[in-house]
Amino acid sequence: MAKDLLIFVDNNTLFMETSIFEDAIKAYAKYCERYGYIFSQPNEQLSMVGRKYVHLENINGKLAKYEIATKKIITNDRKQA
Structure with missing residues (x-):
């Protein structure tokens, strides 16, 4: 299961960064x-996450x-969608 990374900025702000796998989905x-x-x-x-x-x-x-x-998602005909 993909996990979110929480980044602490200050006392009033909290950002959530998604994983590359989640971005791909x-x-x-x-x-x-x-x-x-x-x-x-x-x-x-x-699935596999590479560089x-x-x-x-x-x-x-x-x-x-x-x-x-x-x-972007890469299609079989090498175009980006």
Whole structure:
């Protein structure tokens, strides 16, 4: 399960930073909604977070490839969505 990182700034402000894995899931969900695909929940243990990409997978196989630098889902035809 992905965990949030809390960053303390001062007595009145508290920010929450999401993990790269969570960012990838959000981008994948938006991608599915935008193009009319059925969202399938990625599994964190089966997925892989690398230096450039997050490979989202679940028990059914590969779901998406997320490019960390651009914060975009990479499609099979190498276009960014």
